[in-house]
Amino acid sequence: MILSDRDIKQSLESGRIKVVPSPELDKQLGACTLDMRLGNVFSVFEHSRYPILDLRSGIKIDDIMTSITIPDCDRFILQPGEFALAMTIERLELPDDLVGRIDGRSSLGRLGLIIHGTASTFEPGWKGNPTLELSNIGRMPIALYPGMRICSFTFEMLSSPAEVPYDKKMSAKYMNQDGPLPSKIIDDDTV
Known part of the structure; x- marks a missing residue:
């Protein structure tokens, strides 16, 4: 069952779902x-220095990405066909019996933003x-603004x-992230 607006409000008020800042x-x-806002840190691939993502090369993904911090009053331009990692301003904490699902806003999807x-x-x-x-799957660059x-x-x-929620898993690679963390797939034993 998906929570309604009244259930989301009640879960926020009781602290069952934690979102900071409120x-x-x-x-x-x-x-x-519940909408969340864009932070001001972005990670992009240095594709001119590293022409291929080879998961068996031994190179860590975060070594081939650059972090960019945009001032709150500035913009980040996402070019057509480009990919970047970003994060939300809000920190989210979920209880052991709720799943969160993220989706893009329709108004931005209609511009080509995934x-x-x-x-x-x-x-x-x-x-x-x-x-x-x-990802920008459109034909025109998109200006993205922190906030x-x-x-x-x-x-x-x-x-x-859940018997073993994410915060109790030994393999919880992205627990407590506070920035746009690159893929940690090379830590998997299946690569």
Whole structure:
């Protein structure tokens, strides 16, 4: 069951769902969604220095990415066909019996902005600033501004609390992230 606006409000008030800083509900709360805002740190691939992503090369992904911090009053231009990692201003903490799902805002999707490739699920027990996987699939560059509402979260109840929530997993690679963390797939034993 997806939480309604009234259930999201109640979960925020009781601390069941934690969002810091507290959202402006009159602007960020929808009928069953909670919008989050774009932070000012972006990570981009240094594709002119590293022509290929080879997961077996031994090069760590964060070594081939550059972090860019944009002043709050400035903009980040996402070129057509480009990809960048970003994060939300808000930190999110989920209880052991709720799943969070992130989606892009329709108004931005209609410009060609995709905010996640495949990672839309935030497991029960997840804590941190959500990382956004930004792609511009349109033909024109898109100006992105820190503080703009960029994504929406929905929250869904599990049938019972998770036995091993994300914050209890030994393999929780992205726990408590506070910046747009690059892929840690080379830490997997399947590469």
